[in-house]
Amino acid sequence: KKFELDVFYVHNISFVFDMKILFLTVKKVIQSEGISAENDATIEPFSLKKEVYLYGAGGHCKVVIDTLLCEKKFQIEQIIDDAPIDTTILGVSVIKDFKTVDFSAKNCIITIGNNQIRKKIAHSFKANFIMTIHPNAIVSKFAKIGNGTQIMAAAVVNSEAFIGAHCIINTGAIVEHDCVLGDYVHISPNATLGGNVTVGELSQVGIGATIIQNITIGKNVMIGAGAVIIEDIPDNAVVVGVPGKIVKYKEA
Numbered sequence: 001k002k003f004e005l006d007v008f009y010v011h012n013i014s015f016v017f018d019m020k021i022l023f024l025t026v027k028k029v030i031q032s033e034g035i036s037a038e039n040d041a042t043i044e045p046f047s048l049k050k051e052v053y054l055y056g057a058g059g060h061c062k063v064v065i066d067t068l069l070c071e072k073k074f075q076i077e078q079i080i081d082d083a084p085i086d087t088t089i090l091g092v093s094v095i096k097d098f099k100t101v102d103f104s105a106k107n108c109i110i111t112i113g114n115n116q117i118r119k120k121i122a123h124s125f126k127a128n129f130i131m132t133i134h135p136n137a138i139v140s141k142f143a144k145i146g147n148g149t150q151i152m153a154a155a156v157v158n159s160e161a162f163i164g165a166h167c168i169i170n171t172g173a174i175v176e177h178d179c180v181l182g183d184y185v186h187i188s189p190n191a192t193l194g195g196n197v198t199v200g201e202l203s204q205v206g207i208g209a210t211i212i213q214n215i216t217i218g219k220n221v222m223i224g225a226g227a228v229i230i231e232d233i234p235d236n237a238v239v240v241g242v243p244g245k246i247v248k249y250k251e252a
Contacts, residue, residue: 049075052130053103055121056112057081057094063171064111064150065090067134074107074130103127110148110166115184115202118166122148122184129166137169146183164201173205182219200235209244220250 052074054061061079068074076092084094108127110118122129129148133139137155146165151157154172161175164183169175173187176194182201187193191205194212200219205211207225216232223229224240233239237246 049073050107051075051077052107052109053077053127054079054092054109054111055081056110057084057086057089058112060113060168061089061111063152064109064132065092067132067150067152068109070135070153071132074132079111108148109150111150113168113186115186115204119184119202122166140177152189158195176213188225220252222250 050073052068054064054076057079065076068076079089079092079094081094081096084096087094104126106127107130109130109132110121112118112121131145131147131149131151133145133151134153134155136153137151137157139145139151139157140159140161142159143157143161143163145151145157145163146167148166149163149169150167151169152171155169156174157163157169158175158177160177161179163169163175163181164185166184167181168186170187171189173189174192175181175187176197178196179193180198181187182199182203184202185199186204188205188207188209190207191209192211193199193205194215196214197211197217199205199217200221202219203217203221203223205217205223206227209223209225209227209229211217211223211229215229217223217229218233218235218237220236221233222238223233223244224238226242227240227244228242229239229244233244233246236250236252238248238250239246
């Protein structure tokens, strides 16, 4: 219909015709006729927020969405997933056929809790990976946070802590002063790292676990929920208990 009207206008263009169109337009504006649909806007409102895409449509994605909405810095455009179960999550659409889309200049956060999968995805395509920090988190201005890292509500990151890329500092977790976290580390809810703790790449500290000060945790380590770590832990170890004991080793 719009195309037909455009063709009609081209064939009948004149000063008088233009004046008629202008008069009818002003009339409709004054009468508020045909300006917008009932109880809705005709076009989406203009926003200065930058768009962001989320990769991963699981439970962790919901927490990141909530964090982004509270942060109010980004407009969540879509969620990407290789095998989505749902078509929407918290009102955000989920897409599967995205491999032809160029994400190299787009903002993206990998919203998957599994460290190994998060690393694999980060290496599989190029994007402008951004961090998100919940406004209720406490992050020292002297801390350094890597690209793609997510810091959830009530988390604390203290002075001169260094957190690598694509890490998750989950709800209520505490990372004390001078800690160093490698890339793809996950500090689970309510876990606590004392001052000057080092955690290697791909390691996860379980829910409610505690690591005392000056401890070194190797790469690809799993520390069980509630464990208390009072000595250094080597690469690939699985640790549980109070005090923490190595029960087995994972494949590198």
